[in-house]
Amino acid sequence: MTLLIKICGLTTPAAVEATVAAGADMAGFVVFPPSPRHVDLARGRALVAPAKGRLQVVALTVDADDALLDDIVAALDPDWLQLHGKETPERVAAVKARLGRPVMKALGIAEAADLAAVPAYAAVADRILFDARPPEDATRPGGLGRAFDWRLLDSLDPGLATMLSGGLDPTNVAEALRITRAPAVDVSSGVERAPGDKDPDKIVDFVRAARAAAATAPAAAGPRA
């Protein structure tokens, strides 16, 4: 099974090209104004155009209402929606039904109890993305370069469609994959020079390290999507 690699928070054409050239599978675009990676819809539309057909386009939002989601779909025509806020399982199901697109739901993890929500979300989402739970005073719920204890995922059903994120970078992704055998990984801060400024060399290093690790420690049975 091939590892699925997502590079998130792309803000420039150069970052999109670097992501394609590095051999990643998915490109994430953040539509959330408090984020340093926020792209407005006009900019997002221009950025995704050259990615179409070369990468799966993921539109990331946080507790977006229907009007914003409709606008995002109209502008970006994403292959996936990533819901990274406090969306309930009912809201995830409603978004998926309304928009007819695959939905990835992010869950913040800090302790084993945070995984109790997985079955309810797995019943409605197409993939569950595990990120570190943000601190109470965080200005955004993700993209913080913060990792969690990957061993907390030990008890998960290996057949679940999941994605590992949170504080990954070229130096730790191999260890994260060795421990979790995740079928997919996602990175934002770990391939940047500064928040919102992607480093093409780090994107290459991340993809190379992740692919090498996956070749020696294949992912568990989770579907690749």
Ligand SMILES: O=C(O)c1ccccc1N[C@@H]1O[C@H](COP(=O)(O)O)[C@@H](O)[C@H]1O
């Ligand atoms: O990237 C952001 O700014 C962001 C804002 C709001 C919600 C999620 C965000 N990013 C996602 O967070 C995780 C972890 O990112 P990092 O690698 O630790 O920086 C990842 O899924 C990003 O897509």
